[in-house]
Amino acid sequence: MTADSAVETLSYPEADTVSDLVARAIDRGAMVTLFGRCTVEYDGRAASSLGPGDRHVTLKPDGAALVHTDEGQQPVNWQPPGCDHAVAVTDGALEVHSERSNPAETLDVTFETVAHAAAFDVSDPEELAVTGTEADLKDRILAEPDLVEAGFTPLATERETPAGAVDIYGEDATGRTVVVELKRRRVGPDAVGQLDRYVGALERDLHAQTEVRGILVAPSVTDRARQLLAKKGLEFVSLEPTQ
Amino acid sequence: MTADSAVETLSYPEADTVSDLVARAIDRGAMVTLFGRCTVEYDGRAASSLGPGDRHVTLKPDGAALVHTDEGQQPVNWQPPGCDHAVAVTDGALEVHSERSNPAETLDVTFETVAHAAAFDVSDPEELAVTGTEADLKDRILAEPDLVEAGFTPLATERETPAGAVDIYGEDATGRTVVVELKRRRVGPDAVGQLDRYVGALERDLHAQTEVRGILVAPSVTDRARQLLAKKGLEFVSLEPTQ
DNA sequence: GTATTGATTTCGGTC
DNA sequence: GACCGAAGTCAATAC
Structure with a gap:
């Protein structure tokens, strides 16, 4: 592929001309972008309608489609990878159609x-390559378990329970079972509920004589989360993900 | 703005030329797209590095930035709206820089x-305009409360509790307090935990003589969610969002 | 395939 | 600005 053939562009093309370009590009697995005044209709898991305006449309070779306005990080409409893209000219207007089954979803962009x-x-x-994720936080604790608590000993990660997989499973200095739930950022009540389910599942699973300790490790917690922790008898350790 | 001035494009431009175009475009609040071989470095809430490859870069006038590869619905790197975009030429290479404070985040795209x-x-x-959302499901139930249960009477929506706002608050045919949590799709254990927190908060809030009933309304539930519902003494009503 | 959870989640509403 | 929960969340992984 030479440099000159890697990009094909058209400015204010006729509908037939751009239709041909798009069809050929899809066919050869190229990425297509369109910009112009259009309307957008979506129907599938939900349904949406978008009146006329200037938008940027991307068709990816993996079957994803994106419609972006001038605002927002998220596309105003989209299709996930795996969709089939098609292009047509109807009454002189370019129409881009993208669909998939399971779930059945269609996206139609009509260009004025x-x-x-x-x-x-x-x-x-x-x-x-990303760093600073929850997985990195886990590695950091496994390398230095005292970050959770002096004498903490990790025994397993992703240990399965009837309520799901526990981030870190281990025991404290006195031999009591400890469940550690990790979050890379400030957490709300949902994470406390998650930890509580793990603790409950393990207590039933182990028929533990003593209570299982649950420790939430995160940079910080909200007020409601802190109250819920107290109510559930769970603990919190403040730990920032490594920069 | 005439049609001819609404779009400016360059193919295989010199770095200085494209730098000038991008700087002027940002200045006048235009949307910028770039395609070419580049590397991407991000540092902020996390950090990431991406080696050389062909990508599509979008700079929006609201300060959002998107870097897309040929795969996936999500950008491989991005900045949220509100960032400041800048462009420069260093050693003959175009560099796009985007940053924000609070949290401090930087994105650098260097074009080969x-x-x-x-x-x-x-x-x-x-x-x-979107339809088929949770709000639509709520409206549907308010119009026809029997969809939840014969004799159900909604008394309030978004009723505040110490655990958050309840979707629908009401009472059943016997006068018992009912909390309804709505989900537009199949739900897992998290939604059950959410409903349970509302029920608990209301029981404490009302000093209720009788138990508060909690009803989860969704198309379906997963096995674990069903078990958790049973364990918590909560109920489930299957209801599809309107097509 | 379904289920579960993380994510630089984003986004909108409310306080 | 913080908090809370929805989203056509998406994406990865385990089963």
Whole structure:
């Protein structure tokens, strides 16, 4: 693929011209972008309608579709990967149609005017490397268990219980079973409920003589979460994810 | 704004040329797209690094930034609205920098080659109209309370409790207090925990003589959620959101 | 396939 | 600004 053939663009093209470009681009697995005045209709898990306006439309070779306005991080409409994209010209207007089954969902973009169209041949061999996730927090604690509490001994990670997998399962200095739930950011009542379910499931599972301790590890908790922790007899340890 | 001035594009431009275009576009509140071979570095709530590859970069006038690969519905890197975008040329390479404070986050895209650049003047007066949401489900039940249970009487929506706002608060045919939690799709244990917190908070709040009934209304529940409902003494009513 | 949970979740509403 | 919960959440992983 030469540099000159990696990108094809059209400015204010006729509907037939851009339709041809888009159809060929989809066919060869290129990424397509369109910009222009359009309306958008979605029907599937929910349904939505969007009147005329200027939007940026992306069709990815994996079957994803994105419709972006000038505002917001999230697309105003979209289709997930795995959809089939098609393009047509009806009454002189370009129509982009994307659909999937299971669940049945359709997205239709009807262009009043296409201001710009482009097809990009994409090559991206790289994987994104992220740090500062909950998994990193877990590794940090496994390397230095005293961050949770002096004498804490991790015995397993992702230990299965009837209520789901526990982040870190271990015991304290006195040998009592400890369940640790990790969150990389400030938490609300939901995380406390999650931890409580794990503790309850383990107490039943182990027929424990003594109570199982539940420790929530996070940078901080909200007021309601703190009250819920107290009510449930659960504990909290403040720990920031590594920068 | 005439049609001809609404879109500016460049193919395989020099770094200085595209830098100028991007700077002017940001300045006048236009939406910018770039496509080319680049690396991406992010640092903030987490941190990430992405090696060289072909990506599509969008800079929105509201300060959002998106970096898309050829795969996935989600951007591989991004910045939320409210960020400041800047562009520079360093050692002949185009660099796009986006940052915000609170939390401090930076995104840097360094282009090895810019294959295509475009600036779009966007006008979008329309609001998205969505149906099939949880709010629609609530309206449906308020119009026909028997969908929950014969004799159910809604008394309030979004009623505040110490555990948060209850979707629908009412009473059954015998006068017992009922808390209804609505979900538009199949639910897991988290929604049961949420309903349980509301029920507990209301029982304490009302000093109720009799137990408060908690009813989860959703299309269906998972096994664990069903078990948790039984354990907590909560009920489930199957109801699909209107198509 | 379903189920469960994390996410740089984002987003909207409310206090 | 913090908090709380919805979302057409998406995406990864385990089963």
